[in-house]
Amino acid sequence: MRPILAMAAAAILWSTGGLLIKVISLDAVSLAAWRSAIATVTLFVLARFRGHRLGVQSRASSWVAAIAYANVLLFFVWATKLTTAANAIFLQYTAPLYLLLLEPALLKTRLQARDFGYVCVALAGLFLFFTGRMDTGDRIGNLVALASGVFFAVFALAIRVRHDDAEARWNAVAYGNAVLCIGIAAFEIATRATIAWPTKVSEVAGIVYLGVVQIGFAYALFAYAISKLSALESTLVGMIEPILNPLWVFLGTGERPTPWAILGATFIVGSIVTRTAMARRGSGREAGYDAPAPS
16 A cells, blocks of 8 residues: 555544544543553554564653553543534644644754744634633533643654654554553542443444554554655645544534634644645754654
8 A cells, every 4th residue: 555545544544533432422431441442452463463562661751652642542532522523633733832842842952933933823723712602511622632732742752752663653552542441440440430331232333443443453554654754744644634533523413613613723734734844845854743643
């Protein structure tokens, strides 16, 4: 398969998560736990086929990446349940904004003057999501989606510490799903709460799809593509995900993003794509955001 087609297929599969999260009746924590349990098994099996050895890591950066990714998974499901799918996915895509600010401090890279312009544009887009009348669920959901974006940036940063090593990335994604399952199980035991079980065959099928296809197979496609594509190519093709995610939800449930959210999304996506293109054109250093894992 051609790398661009593989990346497009991965982004399309990732984009289907929002609709299923919306229509499956389980609460966010239960749904995230079941999805990640299935994804963990799938990722470890697929890793063996690709020749990756997913041993227990000793590096702190590997566990930082895994824990950050576990939070991405949980917070994205939670945000999608609380607010619109468009808000959840596009506010998560503010991750490059935080990455721009964190990299100079932690990886000793240079923050160029023009980067402040991209940050300001993305911030303007971010604030548009909080414009207009919102109920409590939307407000909390937007904040949870922002937290998902922060954890996404931490995940990407921890992976970059390992120089974007493919095996380290597989480890972080696989163990991130496992960490989420273990964390939820520990919380349930400590609080004597219970994880809800799906009661319909259609919901069981939906959860299996989320774990096996939307996370597992989609990540395998992404891992193949990212090793062969430039940062600009992966960023541009990866933008299929946030565009299609709210479209599937609209077609499936009739949910519409607000005009302010659409305008804010335009600002955020525009700043990410422009910054990636200019970084490659200006210095040859591909400092783009490569959508490092499904959520």
